[in-house]
Amino acid sequence: MEILTYLYIAVSAVLFFFLVLPTLNVLFSLFTAEKLQQPAKPRSFDFGNIITAYRNVDIAKGLVLSLLKQRHASHHIYLVADACDVSDWDLQHDKLTLLRPNEPLNLKAKSIIHGIENFVRPHEFITVFDADNLAHPDFLIEMNRYANAGHVAIQGQRTAKNLDTMMACADALGEFYKNYIDRIAPYRIGSSAVISGSGMAVEASLYKAYLASPEIEQGKHQWKKMLQEDKILQNFLLRRDTKIAYAWDAICYDEKVTSADAVETQRSRWLFSYFQNIPNSLGILRRGLLNFSWNQWLFGLVTIAPPMFIMLGMAGVLAVIGLLVQPWISLALIVAMTLFILTIFWTLYLSRAPKAVWAAVAAMPSFILRQFRGLFKMANPNKHFKHTEHTRSVSIEEVLK
Numbered sequence: 001m002e003i004l005t006y007l008y009i010a011v012s013a014v015l016f017f018f019l020v021l022p023t024l025n026v027l028f029s030l031f032t033a034e035k036l037q038q039p040a041k042p043r044s045f046d047f048g049n050i051i052t053a054y055r056n057v058d059i060a061k062g063l064v065l066s067l068l069k070q071r072h073a074s075h076h077i078y079l080v081a082d083a084c085d086v087s088d089w090d091l092q093h094d095k096l097t098l099l100r101p102n103e104p105l106n107l108k109a110k111s112i113i114h115g116i117e118n119f120v121r122p123h124e125f126i127t128v129f130d131a132d133n134l135a136h137p138d139f140l141i142e143m144n145r146y147a148n149a150g151h152v153a154i155q156g157q158r159t160a161k162n163l164d165t166m167m168a169c170a171d172a173l174g175e176f177y178k179n180y181i182d183r184i185a186p187y188r189i190g191s192s193a194v195i196s197g198s199g200m201a202v203e204a205s206l207y208k209a210y211l212a213s214p215e216i217e218q219g220k221h222q223w224k225k226m227l228q229e230d231k232i233l234q235n236f237l238l239r240r241d242t243k244i245a246y247a248w249d250a251i252c253y254d255e256k257v258t259s260a261d262a263v264e265t266q267r268s269r270w271l272f273s274y275f276q277n278i279p280n281s282l283g284i285l286r287r288g289l290l291n292f293s294w295n296q297w298l299f300g301l302v303t304i305a306p307p308m309f310i311m312l313g314m315a316g317v318l319a320v321i322g323l324l325v326q327p328w329i330s331l332a333l334i335v336a337m338t339l340f341i342l343t344i345f346w347t348l349y350l351s352r353a354p355k356a357v358w359a360a361v362a363a364m365p366s367f368i369l370r371q372f373r374g375l376f377k378m379a380n381p382n383k384h385f386k387h388t389e390h391t392r393s394v395s396i397e398e399v400l401k
Helices: 002-029 058-068 108-117 139-148 166-188 204-211 214-219 229-239 260-291 294-304 308-325 327-350 355-377 396-400
Strands: 047-054 075-082 096-099 125-130 153-160 200-203 245-254
Touching: 002 166, 002 294, 002 308, 002 327, 047 058, 047 108, 047 139, 058 075, 058 396, 075 108, 108 204, 108 229, 125 139, 125 204, 139 153, 139 200, 139 245, 153 166, 166 245, 166 260, 166 294, 166 327, 166 355, 200 204, 200 229, 204 229, 214 229, 229 260, 229 294, 260 294, 260 355, 308 327, 308 355
Parallel strands: 047 075, 047 125, 075 096, 153 245
Antiparallel strands: 125 200, 153 200
């Protein structure tokens, strides 16, 4: 019983820490001001924009058009149409290269490599987009500003392209929260932003080195069991103690899931990748302690924090148990959970989330239930991890309205 009591106290203490950590990060970030030092003669960096499309090339048309309307002139677009029918593609431009691999690649990393292998000229930065994204007209201007400030890895702000269903709004709510907790707050207090998977820019030689890393090479043969590319990239950068900047005004619009089944499928993939990545997060945390690196240490803590619904669920169970065995721990956990939930609303306020996102709070129990069900699909990734279909074809003008 004594051992069980110590174990209960230890687990409760860990949960208390991770429940309170987001509040502390947000609080401290409000007292720091971002200072982007610009050179006397700013450069116009050349960006190679890679779009990875899988089975549906038409959904990428809005993104291509949004990139062609960028106010930053030095860039080229590479649309990799993997396993796509391009016979009806009618969009042509001297800044656009349409690539159709001879054999299906079936892997985002392979599509990116294919795009780089077909560059029309050497680019200084590489940006990556999913086919369903849209880029704000100032996206590359903002990326160029951060590049001039000396940053070699920059994550833009991904935000919702569509708020047309309650599930899409609930998905957007989660992203507003994660953008603040995992990205802007750690970056503002001296650490790194977590990579989103698209809407980021990385210095070209650094990005090519990441693609040549053993994790990418091994992943080519693991199919759906491969660790997500965004996590491999952030691990690669943080092992080098490279800081990942967060460009709040470099906006990349992303299509949100619109049905409960899509939530379940998508979250099972993300949860699988989270558990896969725990050893890497622990490794970065250890490097931070050994190197006295705040960047690595805080990033390790942020990325090892349990998913929201798991953390709240475990804390709730332990709080109930604590009422019987350790009332003071129960009280501490209840306070921490309350603080955590209030911080979610705080980040929505700080992010100026639209009313539709606030209204989605009512849908969160159903959203969380689908995430919980997603836990049971992790055992067989090759069977359950299906590609998320995107259908919302809208223009950047429509979204900006």
